[in-house]
Amino acid sequence: MTEPSTYDLLIVGGGINGAGIARDAAGRGLSVLLVEQADLASHTSSASTKLIHGGLRYLEYGEFRLVREALIERERLWGMAPHIIWPLRFVLPQSHSPRPAWMVRLGLFLYDHLGGRKRLPGTQTVRLDRSPLGAGLAERDARGFVYSDCWVEDSRLVVLNARDAADRGAVVRTRTRLTGARCDGATWTATLEGAAGQETVRARALVNAAGPWVSDVLGRTEGARSTSAVRLVKGSHIVVPRLYEGDHAFMLQNDDRRIVFAIPYEGRFTLVGTTDQPWEAAPGPATISAAETRYLLDTANRYFTQQLSGADVAWSYAGIRPLHDDHAGNAAAVTRDYVLDLDAGDGHAPMLSIFGGKITTYRKLAEHALAELAGVLPGIGAAWTAGAVLPGGDMAGGDFDRFLDGLVAARPGLPRALLTRLARAYGTRVEALLGGATGPADLGEDLGGGLTTAEVDYLVGQEWAMTAEDILYRRSKLGLHVPPGTMERLATYLDARGGAAG
Numbered sequence: 001m002t003e004p005s006t007y008d009l010l011i012v013g014g015g016i017n018g019a020g021i022a023r024d025a026a027g028r029g030l031s032v033l034l035v036e037q038a039d040l041a042s043h044t045s046s047a048s049t050k051l052i053h054g055g056l057r058y059l060e061y062g063e064f065r066l067v068r069e070a071l072i073e074r075e076r077l078w079g080m081a082p083h084i085i086w087p088l089r090f091v092l093p094q095s096h097s098p099r100p101a102w103m104v105r106l107g108l109f110l111y112d113h114l115g116g117r118k119r120l121p122g123t124q125t126v127r128l129d130r131s132p133l134g135a136g137l138a139e140r141d142a143r144g145f146v147y148s149d150c151w152v153e154d155s156r157l158v159v160l161n162a163r164d165a166a167d168r169g170a171v172v173r174t175r176t177r178l179t180g181a182r183c184d185g186a187t188w189t190a191t192l193e194g195a196a197g198q199e200t201v202r203a204r205a206l207v208n209a210a211g212p213w214v215s216d217v218l219g220r221t222e223g224a225r226s227t228s229a230v231r232l233v234k235g236s237h238i239v240v241p242r243l244y245e246g247d248h249a250f251m252l253q254n255d256d257r258r259i260v261f262a263i264p265y266e267g268r269f270t271l272v273g274t275t276d277q278p279w280e281a282a283p284g285p286a287t288i289s290a291a292e293t294r295y296l297l298d299t300a301n302r303y304f305t306q307q308l309s310g311a312d313v314a315w316s317y318a319g320i321r322p323l324h325d326d327h328a329g330n331a332a333a334v335t336r337d338y339v340l341d342l343d344a345g346d347g348h349a350p351m352l353s354i355f356g357g358k359i360t361t362y363r364k365l366a367e368h369a370l371a372e373l374a375g376v377l378p379g380i381g382a383a384w385t386a387g388a389v390l391p392g393g394d395m396a397g398g399d400f401d402r403f404l405d406g407l408v409a410a411r412p413g414l415p416r417a418l419l420t421r422l423a424r425a426y427g428t429r430v431e432a433l434l435g436g437a438t439g440p441a442d443l444g445e446d447l448g449g450g451l452t453t454a455e456v457d458y459l460v461g462q463e464w465a466m467t468a469e470d471i472l473y474r475r476s477k478l479g480l481h482v483p484p485g486t487m488e489r490l491a492t493y494l495d496a497r498g499g500a501a502g
Contacts, residue, residue, distance in 0.1 A: 007033045007171075008377070010190055010203035012178045012217050014038075015045035016154075017354050018209035019161035020366035026168035027388070028370065028381035033201060034162065034170060035192055037177040037213075039470050041158035043285070044211050045359065046474050047319020049237065049261055049274050052077050052085055052360050053149035054115060056251070057259050059107050064114070066337045070360040071115020074150055077363065078119070081160065081390040082398040083427035084153040087120055088263070089248045091133050095142040096302060097253045108147050120148035136244025138305050146248075151263070154359055155474040156425065159463050160390040161362075167391070174464050181206060182222040183349045205377055207369065208353040212283030212320045218353065228341045228355045231325035232280075236288035236318035237273030238296050239265055239480070243304045252303050260299045266477050269314060272296045279320050286318040315480060324356035338365050344376040392427020403428070413439040418450050425476060426458075433458040445493075448486030449478050453493060460497065468494065 009025050011018050014036025022034040036042075054071035055063070078085045092108075094101055108123040124146045128134030133146065162172050176194035183189075188206045192199045210217045212232055218224045242264070244250075249263040258276065265271035275292045293316065297308050324339045338357035344350035352372055357365050367383050374380040395403040404423050407430065408416050414437065422430045433455060437443050444453030451471070459465035459475050468490040472479035479487070 004189070004200040004202050005033075006187070006202040006204075007031045008204050008379075009033070009207055009373075010178075010181075010188060010201060010205070011035070011207040011209055013209035013211055013213070013354075014040040014158070014162065014172070014174060015043065015209065015211045016041070016158050016161070016359050016362040017211070017357055017365055018207070019158045019165065020362040021207055021209060021369050022165035022170050022172070023161045023168070024363075024366040024370050024383075024385050025380075026165045026170040027384050030380065032165065032170035033203070034165065034172045035176040035178060035194075036172075036174045039174055039466070039474060040162055040172075040464055041155035041474055044319045044321055045158050046155035047235065047237075047286075047317050048154045048359055049235075050152055050154050050263070050271070051088075051149055051261070052152045054111060054360070055358070056107060056111050056147070059110060060257075063337060066361070067111070068114045069364055070358070071111070071117065073360050073364055074115065075117070075119055076386060077152070077360070078150050079387065079389075079398050081152075081157065081393040081427070082395060082400045083392050083403075083424055084156045084160070085150050086400070088149055088151045089121070090147050090149060090251050090261075091126070091128075091144055091248055092147065092251045092253070093128060093134075093137060093139075093142055093144040093303065095137070095139040096255065098255055098257050099253065101143070104145060108145055111147060117148075120150075123147045132246065133248055135246065136304050136306065138303060152359065153425075157359065157362075157390075159475065160392065163391045163463060172464065175466065178217060178220060180220050180222070183351075185347060186349055188349050188351070203349075205349060205373055206351045207373075208351065212322045214322055214353055214355060216283065221351065223348070224351060225343045226341050226353055228339050228353070229325040230355055231323045232278070232283060233321045233323055234277040234279045234286050234292075234318055235274040235321055236277070236286075236292045236296070237271055237316060238288065238293060238313045239269045239271055239315040240300070240308055240312045241270070241306075241314065242268055243270040243300065243306050243308075250303070252299055254299055260296060262300060262303070266480050269480065270300075272300050283320055283322075286320050288316045288318045292318075322356065340365075340369055340372050342372045342376070350376045392429040394428050400424075411438070415440070421450065422455070429462075432462075447482075447489045447493060449482030451476075451478055451482065451486065451490070456490065456493060457497070460494070466494070467491070 008030040009032045011034045022032050026032045052074050054067045058067050112122045126144050128144045129140040134140040166172050179191045179193050181190040188203045208217045214230050252260045263271045301307050339355040341353040465471050468487045
């Protein structure tokens, strides 16, 4: 009988926290197995508002520690992955604001100074009737404020962390579910179920980063103990035709004191969101409700001259946020901070469960997780991820525009639009995808919208993509652009090709 494979860490959950911990741990010399029951970033981590931000509205709830940590991480992450993270200016109109201007300006002053901002421009006050930043607004006579945060391709951030973890020796398995685990003294014995059937593995420590399923994993783990609880909140977004010109975003204040963002999206669209709705059902795939759609449409129609109806919604998505339950009465007020719950001692192999968190603070969360484990697992190396670039981010000076210009000059036979999209997605690793291609024909069949078989092969071989949805809506957002029939052609090609990343 073959002995089960043994790892230092078994990480359950392939969202941003699990992938970030896997990367950090592998870089410290630990043997790591990461398992995800679906695709990487298939739930919460691909259903965000796509922002790397401090969380301006969290100041209102007194979350100063969280905001400061997030603001420090904001510029650090931008430097680590300049191809998928870039600066974004936000316009905050005072029309319809339930908060007086002095309060908003004070919050923005704190926002500018809490996190040691260095590269991003600070806050400005603008007259929206005299500035192009007010174009498209229904009411331009009020003043507004302009401040900075960053945009992120959220699901790609997860994949790049997993890719870096694998490059450093971690084993990453998608479509693999933890069905049970028991503590055998100093190790965990876990049963996994994937495409090849059941398998037993052992680990010195178990990390429960299952997001909305964190309580489910605790329930499948014999003898698991936790003093924390998760509170599930649904956040939904709609994608509509572009509402205004310009590369800036808007933060829209509602009478109920909730915030909705309107953000340029995929060139032709505006992303509008998010909502905060309690989720009482079991964790699982989520869809936007009619009431949430109406709320977001009403918000956009209150602020913009271009009026929308349900027929204008080109796409929508929703995700379940696994927040730490701080017993706040209002879902919007539930803390976005994280809690690390370590169960160890008494001859019990350690188990670390993650409650809460947000994309912006994932790297710091991973660092804190390894610090917790270092107290019970000898041999964990020093922290290293601060400033260590993610795959594709190693471009000179972190200058994406200069990198793109060099790529276009080196490949004159390939369309600039195609190279721009590929450079944004893959950064310097685009060279591995393009190989010796000098023209579009060298990239194989175009399955629709510029998606070639060369890109599909790269995504399957290097990024764990298995299905058409993985490729069109998580590794990219090409699903919004491709012509009818692309998904079917892609699915046929994937079936014929077979295989996946290792």
